[in-house]
Amino acid sequence: MWREISVCGNVYTLRETRSGPIRGQLAQGESSALQDGSLVDLCGATLLWRTAEATRSHSLEERQPWAYLTCGHVHGRHDWGQKPEHCREHEGGPSTGGRRECPLCRSLGPYVPLWLGCEPAFYVDAGAPTHAFVPCGHVCSERTAKYWAETSLPHGTHAFQPICPFCSTPLTGTPGFTRLIFQGPVD
Ligand SMILES: [Zn+2]
Ligand SMILES: [Zn+2]
Structure with a gap:
């Protein structure tokens, strides 16, 4: 589910259209803290957030040097x-x-x-x-x-x-x- 995050870190539901002037409702009780796998859309450039712990946890292989x-x-x-x-x-x-x-x-x-x-x-x-x-x-x-x-x-x-x-x-x-x-x- 996508949310809009204000510059102060408040969480809102999406606007009617992305360029709309009226912002959505405040999403009560939701945190803006990023979790592993969170997608961040910055005006069209979408970033994938990975935590440092996540990348290696399940990829250790038997033949790995x-x-x-x-x-x-x-x-x-x-x-x-x-x-x-x-x-x-x-x-x-x-x-x-x-x-x-x-x-x-x-x-x-x-x-x-x-x-x-x-x-x-x-x-x-x-x-x-x-x-x-x-x-x-x-x-x-x-x-x-x-x-x-x-x-x-x-x-x-x-x-x-x-x-x-x-x-x-x-x-x-x-x-x-x-x-x-x-x-x-x-x-
Ligand atoms: Zn390293
Ligand atoms: Zn040696």
């Missing part, structure tokens, strides 16, 4: 060295802080699923997807990763911090991204 963010080694998903229940509890979240040991180089760090950053407007070049943001695991080109890691955005009332442009997660560590090391098939 995972990577150790400290060293960049990419693996298939595995539960080595960790109880499966514990692992499942922690998968997919950037803020768990769980540290795992990479079986290739033994470095300790977060082990996260990789997600290709899918909004082309955030890319600064057409380079190969070789780097991942830390801690969310969004993958993009090297120049794109550097650009966003060096771009501090306003945070709170007076701070600035770099974020992943694909999911808005604040980047951690320096430089805030890792170079991925893909391995060929073992035979």
